[in-house]
Amino acid sequence: MNVKLKVWRQASGQQSGGFEEYEAKELNPNMSFLEMLDEVNEELIQAGKEPIAFEHDCREGICGSCSLMIGGEPHGPEYRVASCQTYMRSFKDGDVITIEPFRSKAFPVLKDLVVDRSAFDRIIQAGGFISVSTGSAPDANSIPVPKVSADLSMDAAACIGCGACVASCKNGAAMLFASAKAAHLNLLPQGQAEKDRRVLAIVETMDAQGFGSCSNTYACESACPKGITVDFIAKLNRDYALASVRTKLLGAAA
Amino acid sequence: MELNGNVPSGPLAQKWSEYIRHSKLVNPANKRKFEIIVVGTGLAGSSAAATLAELGYKVKAYCYHDSPRRAHSVAAQGGINAAKNYQNDGDSVYRLFYDTVKGGDFRARESNVHRLAEVSVSIIDQCAAQGVPFAREYGGTLANRSFGGAQVSRTFYARGQTGQQLLLGAYQALSRQIGLGAVQMFNRHEMLDLIVVNGHAKGIVTRNLATGEIKAHTADAVVLATGGYGNCWNLSTYGRQSNATAIWRAHKKGALFANPCYAQIHPTCIPRSGDYQSKLTLMSESLRNDGRVWVPKRREDCGKHPNDIPEADRDYYLERKYPSFGNLAPRDISSRAAKEACDDGRGVGPGGRGVYLDFSEAIQRLGQHKVEERYGNLFDIYKEITGEDAYRVPMRIYPAIHYTMGGLWVDYGLMSNLPGLFVLGEANFSDHGANRLGASALMQGLSDGYFVIPNTINNYLAAQQEKRPAADGVESAQAVADVRAGIKKLLDINGQRTVSDFHKELGNLLWEKCGMARDKDGLEQALREIPRIREAFWRDAKVTGEGEDLNQALEKAGRVADFLELAELICQDALHREESCGGHFRSEYQTEDGEALRQDDKFAYVAAWEFKGVGAPPVLHKEMLNYEEVKLATRSYK
Numbered sequence: 001m002n003v004k005l006k007v008w009r010q011a012s013g014q015q016s017g018g019f020e021e022y023e024a025k026e027l028n029p030n031m032s033f034l035e036m037l038d039e040v041n042e043e044l045i046q047a048g049k050e051p052i053a054f055e056h057d058c059r060e061g062i063c064g065s066c067s068l069m070i071g072g073e074p075h076g077p078e079y080r081v082a083s084c085q086t087y088m089r090s091f092k093d094g095d096v097i098t099i100e101p102f103r104s105k106a107f108p109v110l111k112d113l114v115v116d117r118s119a120f121d122r123i124i125q126a127g128g129f130i131s132v133s134t135g136s137a138p139d140a141n142s143i144p145v146p147k148v149s150a151d152l153s154m155d156a157a158a159c160i161g162c163g164a165c166v167a168s169c170k171n172g173a174a175m176l177f178a179s180a181k182a183a184h185l186n187l188l189p190q191g192q193a194e195k196d197r198r199v200l201a202i203v204e205t206m207d208a209q210g211f212g213s214c215s216n217t218y219a220c221e222s223a224c225p226k227g228i229t230v231d232f233i234a235k236l237n238r239d240y241a242l243a244s245v246r247t248k249l250l251g252a253a254a
Numbered sequence: 255m256e257l258n259g260n261v262p263s264g265p266l267a268q269k270w271s272e273y274i275r276h277s278k279l280v281n282p283a284n285k286r287k288f289e290i291i292v293v294g295t296g297l298a299g300s301s302a303a304a305t306l307a308e309l310g311y312k313v314k315a316y317c318y319h320d321s322p323r324r325a326h327s328v329a330a331q332g333g334i335n336a337a338k339n340y341q342n343d344g345d346s347v348y349r350l351f352y353d354t355v356k357g358g359d360f361r362a363r364e365s366n367v368h369r370l371a372e373v374s375v376s377i378i379d380q381c382a383a384q385g386v387p388f389a390r391e392y393g394g395t396l397a398n399r400s401f402g403g404a405q406v407s408r409t410f411y412a413r414g415q416t417g418q419q420l421l422l423g424a425y426q427a428l429s430r431q432i433g434l435g436a437v438q439m440f441n442r443h444e445m446l447d448l449i450v451v452n453g454h455a456k457g458i459v460t461r462n463l464a465t466g467e468i469k470a471h472t473a474d475a476v477v478l479a480t481g482g483y484g485n486c487w488n489l490s491t492y493g494r495q496s497n498a499t500a501i502w503r504a505h506k507k508g509a510l511f512a513n514p515c516y517a518q519i520h521p522t523c524i525p526r527s528g529d530y531q532s533k534l535t536l537m538s539e540s541l542r543n544d545g546r547v548w549v550p551k552r553r554e555d556c557g558k559h560p561n562d563i564p565e566a567d568r569d570y571y572l573e574r575k576y577p578s579f580g581n582l583a584p585r586d587i588s589s590r591a592a593k594e595a596c597d598d599g600r601g602v603g604p605g606g607r608g609v610y611l612d613f614s615e616a617i618q619r620l621g622q623h624k625v626e627e628r629y630g631n632l633f634d635i636y637k638e639i640t641g642e643d644a645y646r647v648p649m650r651i652y653p654a655i656h657y658t659m660g661g662l663w664v665d666y667g668l669m670s671n672l673p674g675l676f677v678l679g680e681a682n683f684s685d686h687g688a689n690r691l692g693a694s695a696l697m698q699g700l701s702d703g704y705f706v707i708p709n710t711i712n713n714y715l716a717a718q719q720e721k722r723p724a725a726d727g728v729e730s731a732q733a734v735a736d737v738r739a740g741i742k743k744l745l746d747i748n749g750q751r752t753v754s755d756f757h758k759e760l761g762n763l764l765w766e767k768c769g770m771a772r773d774k775d776g777l778e779q780a781l782r783e784i785p786r787i788r789e790a791f792w793r794d795a796k797v798t799g800e801g802e803d804l805n806q807a808l809e810k811a812g813r814v815a816d817f818l819e820l821a822e823l824i825c826q827d828a829l830h831r832e833e834s835c836g837g838h839f840r841s842e843y844q845t846e847d848g849e850a851l852r853q854d855d856k857f858a859y860v861a862a863w864e865f866k867g868v869g870a871p872p873v874l875h876k877e878m879l880n881y882e883e884v885k886l887a888t889r890s891y892k
Contacts, residue, residue, distance in 0.1 A: 012803075028528050030641070035530045038754070045752045045807060050799050053806055055320065057493040059533045060635065062418055063324040085638050110464055111804040118441060121321050125433035129426035130385045133308040134301075134704045137376070137383035141340060144394025145387075154387040154412060157419060161323055185385045 001027045001093040005040065007052055008100045013108050013116075019098070029089035033076060034059060034066065036088055037099075053112040061085040061225060064160035067167070068113055069100040074164035074223040082162060082225040102167035106174070106210040117163050119209035120177060127201030128181040130191050149187050156183035158226045165220035165228075171212030176220035178206050179236035180228045186239055196243035203240055257510070257862055257877035260665040261365045266883045267347075270369045273666070274709050278716035285310035288715050289473040289722060291458055293445045293500055295322030297417075297696060298679025299479030300424035301703025306477075307428075307436035309708055314471060315428065315437050318444040318463060318495060318809075323425045326481060326493035327699060330417025331538035331632065333401065333409035334381075334696040336374040341398050345406040347371045352884065354694060357403045357584055358659070358687020359836035359852065360886050361513070363860070363879065365666060366684045370694075373701040378410055380704055384423040388412050401692040402539050403584040403891075409693045414538055414631040420696055424703070444809065445500040446740070447733045448476065448507045448675070451723045455504075455675035459733045461741075463809060466802035468737050470730035474715055474722045475674045477707065478504060479699075482658035482680040484517060486817045486824065487769070488761020490655035491523060491536040497813035498820050501662050501681050509670045510862035510875060512683035513660035514820070515828035518690055518837045519770050520656030521588035524639050524649075525608040534654040535639055537611070537632055539692040542581045544616035544625065545649070547572050547588070549600040549609050556602050560610055560648050571595055579891040586689045586837045586850075587891060589653035593770045594848065596652075603650040610648035617645065653770060657695060659686040659837065660827075663862040663877070667710035668702060671862075674714060678702035683860065688836025741801045744811045749794030753811045756791045760784070760814075760821055768828050773841040777829040781822065785869060788818040819868055826863070826872065833857045854886050 002025045010017025024040050031039075034056050041051035057065040066083035070076035076086040091097065099113065107115040145153075157180070165176035182199055185191035191198070214233060221230045262273045280288065288311050292303040295317040303315040317325065337350040351371035355362055382388060382396070388410050389397040398407040412419035431437040442463040449457035449470060457472035483498035484490040505511045522537045548568045550556055555563050571591055573580045583591070592609045595601060602608050617625050622645055626633070633644050640650070661683040668676050668684070679699040686694065723729065767780035791814070799805040834843040834850035835857070843851040860877040 028530060030527050031530050032532070035532050038532055039530060042752050042754060045796055045798055046750075048796070048798065051807055053804055057319065057324055057495045058326060058329045059494060060329060060535050061638075062415065063319075063326070063328050063493060064321075065319065065324050081638060085635075087638070087641075089641065114804065116464075117320055121323075121429065121432075121439075121441075124426060125429040129430040130383065131430060132380070132383040132427075134305040134380055134427075134708070135376075137379040140338070140378045140382035140388075141395050143382070145390050146394050147390045147392050150387050150390040153385075154419075157387050157412075157422065158415065160418075161321065184387065188385050188387065190383055190385050 001029060001088065003027065003091055003094070004096045006096065006098045009052070009112050010109055011111065013110055017109070027088050029087070031088045032059065032084060033070065033086040033088065034084050053114050055114050056084055059084045062160060064162040067102040067115060067117070067162055069102060069167060071097055074102060074167045075225050080225055080227050082160070102163050104166045104172040106172060107163060107166060119211070120161050120163065120174070122209055123174065123178055123202055123205050124181065126205035127198040128185070130185055131194060143189050145188060153184050153187040156180045156187065156228065156232055159228055160226055162225065164223040164225060166211065168219040168223035169212065170217065170219070171215055173214045174206050174211040175214040175233045175236065176224060176228055176230065178202050179232040182236050182239060183232040195239065196246055199236065199239045199243045200247060257663065257671070257860070257875050258665070259363055259877055260667060261363070262666065266365065266368050269365050270372055277709060278713050280712045280715050282310050286312060288312065289314065290475050290477060290711065291316070291471060291473040292477045292479060293458060294325065294479040294481060294681070295425070295428065296325035296327035296479060296481055296679060297421055297424055297699030298703040299325070300421065300428045301700050302477055302479060302678055302707045303437055304424060304427035304431050305704050305708045306711070307431035313431070313437040314440065314473060316440045316443045316445060316458070316460060318442065320441055322428060322439065322441070323422065325421060326496050327421045327696070328418045329493065330696055331414045331536065332540040333399065333411035333416045333693040334377065334420060335401070335408050335693040336378045336410060336697065337371050337408060338375055338378060340396060341407045343406045345408050349406065350374060350408065353404050354685070354691060355687065355884050356889055357691035358689055359850065359889055360687065360858070360881070360884070361835050361879065362685055362687030364881050364883060369706070370685050370698060370701050373705045374697050376705060377697060377700045381420055381423050384427060386412060386419045386423045399540060400543060400582065402542060402582045402588070403691040411540070414629065417696060420700065424700070445480070446503065446737045446812070448504045449730050449733045450507050450672065451727065451729045454673045456723050457725070457730060459737045461737070464804050466800070466805065468734055470725050470734050472723050472725045472727070472730060474718050475676060475711060477676045477678060478662070478681050479678040479703065480681050482661065483820060484655045484658050486760070486821050487655040487764045488757050489526065489531060489534050489765070491520060491534050494533060497816065499813050499816045501677070502816040502820050504662060504675060506865050507672070509672050509675055510663040510864055511660070511823060512663035512860050512862040513827065514824045514863070515768070515831060515838050516659035516688050516836065517655060518585055518657040518659060519589045519653045521585055521592055521653050522611060522651045523654035523656070524636065525603055525652040527604060535635065536654070536656060537636060537649065537651060539585065541611060541629055541632060544620070544628065545581065545611040545613050546570055546615055547581055547609055547611055549595045549602060553599045556600060556606065560602070569600070576891045583891045584689060584691060589770055590839060592653055608650040608652045611651045612648035613644060614648070657690055659683065659688060659690055663860065667713060668706055669710070669714060676707060676711060678707060688838055740812070741808065744797045744808060744815065745801060747792060747795045747797060749796050751794050751796060753795055753797065753807065753814050756787060756795060757814045757817065760787055760818060763787070764821055764824070768825050771839050771841050772828050774829065777825050780825045781829065784818065784822045784825065791815065791818055823863060823872060827861055830874065831857055831861065850889070858886070
């Protein structure tokens with residue numbers, strides 16, 4: 001099969017970018033989307049041109065590096081997969097496919113399809129952890145965790161930090177990402193001690209990093225390659241309200 | 255020269271506590287005067303950086319990804335071993351130790367393995383406390399499953415994403431220290447050289463991958479946790495960015511490289527489908543708990559639809575050859591058995607390079623729902639890649655390069671022969687011998703980072719007060735100049751062939767001549783070919799763009815250039831080791847029924863190689879493996 005690509009090229013964050021067109025020919029439908037880009041890049045290199053910069057690593061949908069807006073959708077047309085798990089069999093011969101970076105105010109473009117997502121790291125650094133230094137843990141079975149809580153916590157913890165939720169959101173909100181991390185830890189008995197502190201720090205940092213507000217369109221959920229649900233956003237809102245009341249009104253922060 | 259592993263004396267089970275008891279300590283007020291560089295933020299690097307910062311050291315951590323959370327530890331699926339004996343099935347520290355030594359085909363350092371088994375129990379405690387959402391029973395206690403090479407259930411897991419969850423635990427611990435200002439994090443920084451001052455490792459040179467800036471960073475000690483070198487074979491289950499550059503350049507600065515030929519080939523990967531393929535995807539070994547491996551008994555049945563081949567015409571070859579371990583035979587043995595079946599013309603799928611992993615019996619026994627609960631995400635991955643539904647048709651699997659047991663040589667304290675250079679996780683050679691058991695990589699990475707390095711680095715640092723060089727010292731300036739010259743050299747080649755093309759050529763050669771089976775002729779042929787490919791690379795490679803920019807073509811070129819040197823050492827090591835052990839199978843050395851035949855009288859040692867220049871023969875140093883507790887035996891899983 002053959003497809004035509006319209007790819008966003010931008011030399012750096014300081015320069016403006018634009019679309020360039022490329023032909024990808026004689027593709028095997030079992031190729032991954034990134035393998036198709038590899039082939040285009042091989043041709044560009046052979047022609048002495050700079051290859052298209054894009055992020056990727058594990059190529060099995062777990063590291064969260066890949067971050068392509070494919071045909072206007074984060075990670076492309078298939079449901080619940082990352083860009084690297086998108087295969088050419090999802091497209092038709094002769095398709096014109098637009099490829100852009102994950103755009104958002106909080107994710108500045110570095111080059112071509114590569115954006116800076118370090119704002120996510122700063123949210124985790126502010127509160128996305130349980131404060132337990134190495135060596136101070138009790139025996140793992142001394143704190144029973146109901147299977148239901150562990151399973152729900154795992155659903156939230158499955159987030160790969162790719163940023164599709166932010167890219168899909170008209171407000172550039174990071175609520176799905178932030179709420180997934182808060183829920184992962186708040187749902188476990190181990191996470192209770194600093195729950196209020198965690199929630200307040202995460203939300204405050206999210207705002208400070210330039211992410212927008214949530215207006216409940218749920219675009220994030222449909223874009224998420226890991227099926228993280230907006231239920232966690234509702235939970236974050238509840239946890240935040242309670243933490244605010246306890247901390248700011250009653251002064252009883254953990 | 256014979257190498258000394260600095261193993262403490264005394265009974266095996268007391269060595270680690272004795273070591274800690276006699277360690278030199280650095281008092282809390284002095285800890286903050288020491289700076290430690292940690293390169294790599296996978297399980298070993300993140301856990302080390304977090305723990306060292308918790309102790310009060312000033313830590314600088316480096317990763318080439320945009321975030322420390324992306325290291326390839328994230329991709330480990332199946333689980334992590336620990337000798338908790340929560341299942342009351344007869345497990346113990348000793349049994350985990352013994353299984354690991356035996357699994358490694360008696361080529362690991364006994365004392366390190368025992369420590370690993372001891373520490374394993376604390377790892378689970380630490381991770382559970384961090385909020386790693388391990389699988390649980392309804393009563394709230396931790397669930398376990400069994401894994402290859404063991405007859406007890408000691409593997410802890412978080413669905414099929416155990417590596418991800420353990421890495422997030424370590425990443426979050428690291429993030430907490432970054433937030434507290436105790437760790438300075440350098441994302442998008444690749445280490446390109448080691449700075450050695452008066453024979454001690456005292457810093458690194460990095461390239462900022464976003465800007466191209468080259469810079470020297472100095473410290474009191476350097477910790478490398480940069481993973482394995484399986485991408486030397488090109489197609490592997492590794493992340494595409496995984497590379498050997500950090501350890502290889504440390505090797506070129508004097509660190510010995512141990513057992514480079516020990517590479518693990520994982521039996522359950524999705525077979526390759528075409529030349530465009532960029533990587534191979536692993537299907538967790540845990541699948542072998544319920545999946546049965548088979549090929550048709552007759553060659554002429556290979557083209558048939560698997561569901562049309564009756565039970566009587568199927569060869570469940572692992573169950574047949576290894577009745578007591580069956581489908582849970584260790585990785586090296588299962589991989590070789592798959593190769594044998596395919597070499598016999600009974601492979602299935604494109605090119606006849608595949609075997610079936612069949613769940614129909616498990617689905618009948620447990621119901622599809624239960625199988626979905628256990629392995630659902632793996633079946634999903636399989637479907638995404640192949641377009642096939644493994645609930646209805648057996649999976650097709652084939653072995654692929656997955657892990658490297660070899661790595662930089664370290665002593666018992668995880669310090670290389672270069673004082674001040676510590677090496678953790680897959681980057682070192684120490685714990686898995688010639689073959690690693692499933693669910694042991696996560697255990698080793700976290701053991702090294704959370705529990706070993708914080709108790710050994712102090713022994714070195716205690717004598718290092720006031721010895722940290724300035725970042726603009728002579729050695730630093732020289733290393734920076736060398737790195738700049740290396741980059742210019744790559745950009746100046748301006749040839750015709752892409753770097754990926756060279757990587758593919760090298761990878762195919764290694765897979766053919768130094769893959770699942772090796773022999774003298776093939777290795778000698780590879781050793782003639784590799785210098786030719788390397789020479790062609792430096793004459794004809796095409797590297798586009800500029801040095802002072804985000805330039806992925808340049809990044810790849812530097813890494814492949816290093817693989818082209820390392821590949822030669824891998825083959826030299828494989829040629830010199832005239833025996834079969836674990837992942838290193840020399841066709842000349844096998845038993846009558848095709849099992850690996852060790853030569854304990856000649857090769858019961860660690861082969862640690864000293865770099866003498868590109869193309870020059872490396873010098874072999876031996877560390878003899880003295881087994882005090884375990885009797886060397888022929889590994890049997892029958």
